[in-house]
Amino acid sequence: MSVVSKGLEGIVAAETRLGEVNGAEGILFYCGYDINELAGKVSYEEVVHLLFYNRLPNQAELDKLTMALRAERELPQGVIDFLKSAPKNARPIDVMRTAVSMLGCYDMKRHDVEVGENLATAIRLVSQIGVVAAYFHRARQGLELPEVRKDLSEAAHFLYLMSGEVPSKEAEQTLDVAYVLHAEHGFNASTFTARVVASTLSDMYSAISAGIGALKGPLHGGANEGVIHMLQEIGSLENVDAWVEDALAQKKKIMGIGHRVYKVLDPRAPHLCEMAIKLTSQLGEAKWIQMSERIAEIMRERKGLNANVDFYSATVYYSLDIPTDLFTPIFAIARMSGWTAHVLEQWSENRLFRPLSEYVGRPYGQKVVPIAKR
Numbered sequence: 001m002s003v004v005s006k007g008l009e010g011i012v013a014a015e016t017r018l019g020e021v022n023g024a025e026g027i028l029f030y031c032g033y034d035i036n037e038l039a040g041k042v043s044y045e046e047v048v049h050l051l052f053y054n055r056l057p058n059q060a061e062l063d064k065l066t067m068a069l070r071a072e073r074e075l076p077q078g079v080i081d082f083l084k085s086a087p088k089n090a091r092p093i094d095v096m097r098t099a100v101s102m103l104g105c106y107d108m109k110r111h112d113v114e115v116g117e118n119l120a121t122a123i124r125l126v127s128q129i130g131v132v133a134a135y136f137h138r139a140r141q142g143l144e145l146p147e148v149r150k151d152l153s154e155a156a157h158f159l160y161l162m163s164g165e166v167p168s169k170e171a172e173q174t175l176d177v178a179y180v181l182h183a184e185h186g187f188n189a190s191t192f193t194a195r196v197v198a199s200t201l202s203d204m205y206s207a208i209s210a211g212i213g214a215l216k217g218p219l220h221g222g223a224n225e226g227v228i229h230m231l232q233e234i235g236s237l238e239n240v241d242a243w244v245e246d247a248l249a250q251k252k253k254i255m256g257i258g259h260r261v262y263k264v265l266d267p268r269a270p271h272l273c274e275m276a277i278k279l280t281s282q283l284g285e286a287k288w289i290q291m292s293e294r295i296a297e298i299m300r301e302r303k304g305l306n307a308n309v310d311f312y313s314a315t316v317y318y319s320l321d322i323p324t325d326l327f328t329p330i331f332a333i334a335r336m337s338g339w340t341a342h343v344l345e346q347w348s349e350n351r352l353f354r355p356l357s358e359y360v361g362r363p364y365g366q367k368v369v370p371i372a373k374r
Contacts, residue, residue: 003009004358013187014195018341020049021186023261028268030184032259039271044179044334047071048126051184051341052119065123066153072150072159076106080135080145086138088333091095093222093328097212099132100125104205118347121204122340130154131337133329134161143318155179158333162322170282171320171353174275175330178316181268181309182334184341186261189212190221194339196353198346211333211339222334226255227314231291240294248302256301256311265306272312279319288315 005011020029030034031050038047049065052289057065075083079102086095095206107121115159135145138161146164149157155176159167167175194211198204215221233241246253259266274287280289292315296307317327 008355013192014346015353016187016342017054017344018338018345019184019186021261023259024264026264028153028185033128035181035267036271039177039180039268042180044071044176044183044337047180047183048337051337052344059181059366068123069127070150070152072124073131073150075102075128075131078106078213079103079132083132083136084139084145086136086139087103088216090140091216092136092325093212093216093332095331096129096132096332097134097209097216099208100212102204103128104203104209108204113134116122118204118344123221123322124343125208125340126154126336127292130158130333131161133333134158136322137153137162137326138164153227170187174279175315175320176322177275178313178330179270179334181271182313182331184338188220190335191339191342198343199350199353201347201350204340205344207343208339211335216328216333221331222307224310224314224317224331225324227292227311228318228324228327231288231314234291237254237287237290237294239281241298244295244298244302254295254299254305256308257296257303258287258305259308268309269307272309272316273307275318276312276315279316284320288318292356355358 015351018031021028022028029052030047030196033056042050046056046062048069049055049061052065053061079099081098082102086098096365103125107124130205131148138145143164145162146161147259149160150164152160153172154178156167156172159171187195190211193214196208197207197210218226234240244254267276273293276289276292280286289312292307292311296311299307312326313331315332318324322330
């Protein structure tokens, strides 16, 4: 009998040069760089270059990539029309998934052309995904859609499209660091999904649409929305202890606590915690981070579990006045660079994913009984 590893836990499915997650030690690498070496020291655009080209860019290379990203921000009119006509109460992550699939209808080139075309598609998706999210958010409010600009960073441009105003340097830098922290994370569920689809030699838009569908789940990217809903339910710092005790007694999941891979502190969490403290103190809503830190303290003491990246990113986004249902789409915006880099890597030495399964159904040799006698 073959060995079954549910959830593929412990199974090495492929090699990658892109990311390494060391869960035992709480270390995350992008192309050999520790995340602590990157966060706050390089821009998201530099990380995009790192993932696509396996090296941090010099100034000329960064300028070239930045220009390429900014040149691709315009969406096809048909996609804009869809974003305007989509149900206003639709979940933004669902609209994003559908819009990415639609973008594929406007790209007549397919992935089986030369590598340069695949890379151009990846750059286009990284550039356009933030526009998709921001435009739908404005459209559902009945607001005008601002013209895209070519003089703002990826982070600043998203915040600009959301509000119609150029963001403060502090807000831009905060979101930029969040993008860096979320760009890549090894063979997580959404990345693996994208690579599985790519391994069939389907196109990049199909692979990324599937990845977004995987990210939506509350056990993956959807967890950050759950954190804010949890904090809102608790209400205030003095309610935290009793709420957590009750949740533990009922064996409820505490959102944003614990991680499938990290057995110690998620290395991204301290960066977001620091930003959350800074932002909430500036905006006068310190209770959110105070509540978060108390929950994290209790869970460390009681269960030996640590906060993960979702736990503090929720407070950061909330403090930037970003609606809760856009938290997961922002995760997708940042992860687009990692997803597309993985798809490109998959195609560079492709092997169709085709795992085995262990049959545990009815005994073999069943006979069909005529329907009149069943």
